[in-house]
Amino acid sequence: MPTTVLMCPPTFFDVREPKNPHMGLPIDRVLAQHQWENLRDALLRAGLKLELIDPVQHLEDMVFAANQVFIGNHPQIGRFIVPSRMRFPSRQKEVPFYTEWFRSHGYRVIDLNFGSDYLEGHGDLLWHPDQSRIWAAYGFRSTLGGVEKFIAAMRELGFSVTSLELIDKYCYHLDTCLCPLSNESAIICPAALSPQSVKAIHEGFARVHELSRDEALQFMGNGIAVNSYYITPRLSPNLAKILEKENFSPVIVDTSEFEKSGGSVFCMKTFLD
Numbered sequence: 001m002p003t004t005v006l007m008c009p010p011t012f013f014d015v016r017e018p019k020n021p022h023m024g025l026p027i028d029r030v031l032a033q034h035q036w037e038n039l040r041d042a043l044l045r046a047g048l049k050l051e052l053i054d055p056v057q058h059l060e061d062m063v064f065a066a067n068q069v070f071i072g073n074h075p076q077i078g079r080f081i082v083p084s085r086m087r088f089p090s091r092q093k094e095v096p097f098y099t100e101w102f103r104s105h106g107y108r109v110i111d112l113n114f115g116s117d118y119l120e121g122h123g124d125l126l127w128h129p130d131q132s133r134i135w136a137a138y139g140f141r142s143t144l145g146g147v148e149k150f151i152a153a154m155r156e157l158g159f160s161v162t163s164l165e166l167i168d169k170y171c172y173h174l175d176t177c178l179c180p181l182s183n184e185s186a187i188i189c190p191a192a193l194s195p196q197s198v199k200a201i202h203e204g205f206a207r208v209h210e211l212s213r214d215e216a217l218q219f220m221g222n223g224i225a226v227n228s229y230y231i232t233p234r235l236s237p238n239l240a241k242i243l244e245k246e247n248f249s250p251v252i253v254d255t256s257e258f259e260k261s262g263g264s265v266f267c268m269k270t271f272l273d
Contacts, residue, residue: 002226002271004049006065006101010036014060015261016090021170025260032257036063039231039253039265046229046251051272053101059094063258064267066122066175067091068098070150071107071270073131074157079107079273082150084121085114087141112149119146122270123173128204130183134159135204137174137197139166162204164197170217175266177216181225181246185209187239189216209242219255219264233264 010032015025044050055062062068069081081102086092103109112119119125124142126135134154138144144163151161164174171177171192178201179187185207190198192213202208211221220239223232230248232239233255243250255264 002048002273004051004272005043005269006051006053006272007036007040007043007269008053008063008065009033009055010063010258011055012057012060013063013258013261016060021172021262027257027260035254035257036268039255039268042229042231042251042253043224043226043269046224046231047227053098056094056097059090059097061091061261062094062097064123064261064263065098065270066267067120067173068095069102069270070119070121070125071102071272072127072157072159073273077108077157080110081107082110082112082119082153085112085118085146086120087118110153112153114146114149117143117145117149119143119150120173123175123267125150126174126178126180128183129180132160132183133204134161135164135174135178135180135201136161137164137166137178140169140172162200164200165194166192166197167194168192168213170213172262173267175222176219177211177221179221179223179225179266180205181209181230181248185246187211187221187223187242189213189221192216207246209245211239215239219259222264222266224265224269231265233259 083099120141124137136147138147177189177192186205187209189211219233223230231251
């Protein structure tokens, strides 16, 4: 189970350019800071340790710490990262700061030549909880070519990768519509994924619980499942029943200001182990 998360304070958080269909409303910076602190505190209460990366002026989306790199651990080479190639130039500027943070903390950097392709870290790349495979999505931010190049690199390290196709522009990252709860169970929004992708997820988990598209658009699938807690921005009766079945306790953390930029709780942290 993960023990430590990396977060970036929302000092310079803002909405400056439309990057997804959720964006457009102005930000309340004071409320955003309060919501970020509530998430930080919820993660600490869930038993996690916290590391911070310094925010950088003019990098308004740096607070979404899940996207800039992919993190792994290999028996021979140890902890490593694969830096992302973000689709939007303003977000690509975040990647060197995160890469240097990981390099300075002892992670090996595996640089891939993405060419004209894109790959957006843990927004579209999710470890199966036992690290037996990686779920990798393409369609809106990451490209199929980017995923294929990632698959080739992971194959050399002995990691299996299952590719998935996203089909709903509102669920533009995999972390909005797939949340593994355990080795056996996951939450998905089938409306956001191609039929073949839904089939692959059902084959990979013994129990697959479905959210409606409306629930997914309210970021209920963008939760953090850790230590029998499920941190989520809101709780529907359906999600409450799913969590009860899987013995998770819901923890509700309002992320309304960050949702104006298309992100919620999962987007605002990355697990370091």
